[in-house]
Amino acid sequence: MTEIGSPVAQAPTPASAEAISQFDSTQARKQWQVILRRFLRHRAAVAGVIIFVVLVLFAFFGGLFWKYSFSELSLGRYKPPSGQHPFGTDRLGGDMVAQTIRGTQFSLQIAMIVAFLSTLIGVVLGALAGYLRGWVDTLISRFIDLILVIPSFVIAAVLARNSFAVGVNGSNNSNWIIVALYLGLISWLSIARVIRGMVLSLREKEFVEAARALGASTGRIVFRHILPNTIDVIIVNATLAVAQAVLLEAALSFIGLGVQTPDTSLGLMINQNKNELQLHPWLFFIPFTLIVLISLSVNFIGDGLRDAFDPRQKRVKA
Template identity: 80%
Template sequence: MTDLTTPAVPPAAPTTADKSQFDSSSARKQWQVIARRFLRHRAAVVGVVIFILLVLFAFLGSAFWQYSFTDLGFPRYQNPTADHPFGTDRLGADMVSQTIRGTQFSLQIALVVAFLSTFIGVMLGALAGYKGGWVDTAISRFIDLLLVIPSFIIAAVLVRNSFVASATGSNGGSNWLVVALYLGLIGWLSIARVIRGMVLSLREKEFVEAARALGASTSRIIFRHILPNTVDVIIVNATLAVAQAVLLEAALSFIGLGVHSPDTSLGLMISLNKNELNLHPWLFLIPFVFIVLISLSVNFIGDGLRDAFDPRQKRVKA
């Protein structure tokens, strides 16, 4: 028989620690779902494996390979052998060591471009979308102006000026970072437009209105409330920017306006050996294959991330 004299004890209200633990657990569960969804994308998994192997080859290969990219004096135009699996070039340099060096510089350029273009695009896109008014108009019209001119032409003009300056200077120093910076400065246009559109929609949501009513600053609203809801788009666009940077750098180097000596890249290797395709095809095909592998692997990763972050599948089933 129930004791009616005993007062019912109300359930304890959740504390701040309980809410924080719940939010952390929910976020962790969501990321686990995203990871599982990504791992089910076979092409993306293959892309990750290929890209990791390429990175290891580029940045650790020289420590294990017997020849350096500065070693010359081998027989010129030697066919691939056990001692020189990729053969030798017109200067008698080992093509394996040259490919390691070229892949390393191409990846360095691609990563710098991806970071710089993503950062600029996200910042300007978020600012334009949230502030609106003349700020949005000025940034949007500037983007439209740059989009009218093909990015390849802009990059060629910018890099050419740097190329001429370094060629006529006395130091003859490295220019791969200059190429990467120029490519990054023109590669942010598409992601800026995407982020702007998303921020235009997110700034009208209830949680943003609540933060604004509580007196949150513009920077806090953008960085704490809006941009975290665009992380999926940012990640996907950053991966695709890597592939685009590799191809654009290769195109510039092919016409002599990209990386130049003492640096090297896969695009420069193709440019230097473009006339050897009939007589010594491996000199042209090997760096070409590496460019294709980098571009395909990164594109596969981007496709996998896009599917994993699909907003139509974000809800986690209990």
């Protein structure tokens, strides 16, 4: 017999069982799955991924399937877009599809190198400044403040002008790698300041104190314990650095201080065809449109990643 006042065991109803099942599946979901679901719910970010993947495939594999090569320059000058030449031909008689494939490839290569280099330098210097503090922090922070006073475009223009002079003297006609390295060396300032601020906060946490008590070295604490907790900021900033690099390279090439022939880029194509805007507008607007698509798609991806990594987002439903 059941005693008076004692709780009576009841079997869970179907509705409560379903709720418990959903709760358990939500709790068991790993962090990367939650981040992925948040990202996929960001429609603009998903569209950005699709556009960016298409552009990468177009740039690095389009030349394998296209019937014309970028080096063919005897196809007729200034032919308008047609079935044979969807983007028309340029002033030298080159097929604009082939030229655009080549220019997009170089622009993306430069952007990837700049994003990797600037992220690496910014993360390392920002982490060391925030963790070590003292004279290391003062030295790095004052150097960043000094460089930020001068617009990065001006610094890049001066450095690129020197690399262009080297190419003119005949020692090196291929300068796109040099331009990429120069841009990477001046694009790390913002991410370094962000990482420094985060490390200043994380260095006082209990898990860092525990690592110090166990005798962990500075390098191990910084790179194995602190930086993994900033991976969301690193990924977002690295993504946005790609878009910034594309725009900066395009601006330099537009004024003749970036990539030089025989190399090419979307910015250089715009520079070479800027006087054709009235008579042959497709020569200008095709590379311009691709620059806009690259920048917008990468920025959409960065926005989606920022929202996906944001812990304040609501729990993703199954």
